Amino acid sequence: MLLYILRRLVLLVPILLGLTLLLFIVARILPGDPVGLAAGPNATPELIAQMKREFGLDQPLPLQYWNYLTGLVSGDWGMSVFTRRPVFADILEYLPATIELVFASLFIAVVVGIPLGLLTAVYKNGPLDYATRTVALGGIAMPRFFLGLLLQMAFAAWLDILPLSGRYPLIESPPDHVTGLYTIDALIAGDWSAFQIALSHLALPAIAMALSPLATIMRMMRSSTIEVLQQDYVMTERALGLSNRLILFKYVLKNAMTSTLTVIGLYVSWLLGGTVLVETVFDWPGLGLYATQAILTQDFMPVIGVTLVIAIIYLVAMLVVDLLYGVFNPKVRYA
Known part of the structure; x- marks a missing residue:
């Protein structure tokens, strides 16, 4: 390996x-x-x-x-004409906010999408299946920036239970810098108040970005699980008297996850590219907002730098996905 x-x-x-x-x-x-x-x-x-x-x-x-x-x-990625700062320094400043947003969105999509995919496969053509199909269709079809605006109107303007935009209140100091991820830094410092504030600012943009990958992961998991449930070895396990829960979580889940892993890996790059719109809507100080400002000012070096960072993260993510194939499928061998 x-x-x-x-x-x-x-x-x-x-x-x-x-x-x-x-x-x-x-x-x-x-x-x-x-x-x-x-x-x-x-x-x-x-x-x-x-x-x-x-x-x-x-x-x-x-x-x-x-x-x-x-x-x-040597770490010299050029100078930004607009900010008059080294591009590499700017990327290091903006990258943690984007990483936090992307992986929060991916976490929501995976944690919600995989169980829903399993349930809709087990209870195929039931009420839950039809309801999730409708939600999945809407999640894939709805633009992220429009969903972000709807969430801002509902939860920030009307209900006033979540902040409208930004990453942290301007009048308060963020947690001490360790990783640059405010939620993680607050947990490391044991500051639960800062963690709640950071999480409340993260919620709306993360949900806006998570809906489309959640819908795709859920549908892919459903189709993979249905296919695996029809295999001969699953019928043999049922004939041997094994419980449905044991069959589902020990044998079916691992085999159904193989194709879903590919979708999860591909959505890493999709989410990184999607931050441009979502970060602009929510005024989230990440790479997407930085790239938008660079494009508007025709500042080429930051655009090249941001694209390189996204490409590197995507290639590393696909390498991790390829390695995870061996975890879920013992037949995979790395020559």
Whole structure:
């Protein structure tokens, strides 16, 4: 297994190299002048030329790409024209908020979707099955930003039981920084008040992002479970007198999880990309909001950096999913 992991990690290098080249070319051929926008409408040609030299935009494109590529290895991901800060420092600041939101959404989708998928498979064509089909259809069809707005109207504006936006109240200090994830940091510090505040701010954006993956995971789990329940070995176990609960949770669940794992892995990248809209709606200070500001100001380096981070997380997530196949299916061997 160790050789398999090392081989997969080595394969990440050409993938990321190709991605950096593609993103760099696309960012440079797009119309617009980020330096002109950052300098302002009253900037003189001398000031614009000075800023271009400062950010290395006066050099030939191949040299710009080479400098960017060598800088990636040393942790220099370029400078943001808009924030005037290193892109890598900005990403480190915004990344924990996005990670917390994405994994909270994925946690909701998995914890709710897998049990519902099992139940709807066992009680196929029952009232619960029809109800979850309706919810699943609505969850997949409804845009995340629209669902976010509905949740804000219902729980923040009308019921006033959850905050409208933001990650933490501006007038209060967040828990001491350990991981950057406010809920985890509050638990580490034993500050239950801070944990409740952080969780209340996390609830609405996490639910808005979780509904679509929850619906897909639930439907995939249902179809996989129905297929497994029709296998010969399940009928043999029932003939031997094993209880339905034992058959379902010891034998059926593990085999039905194999295909569902793929969907969960794919939704990691989907959720990371989906943060752009949800973080903008909820004013959540993560990579999505950072990327949106960079796109609006035509700031190319942050967009490339955010895309690289999403690609790295996605590739690592798919590697973890491939390794988990062996846990749920002993027949899988890693050469």
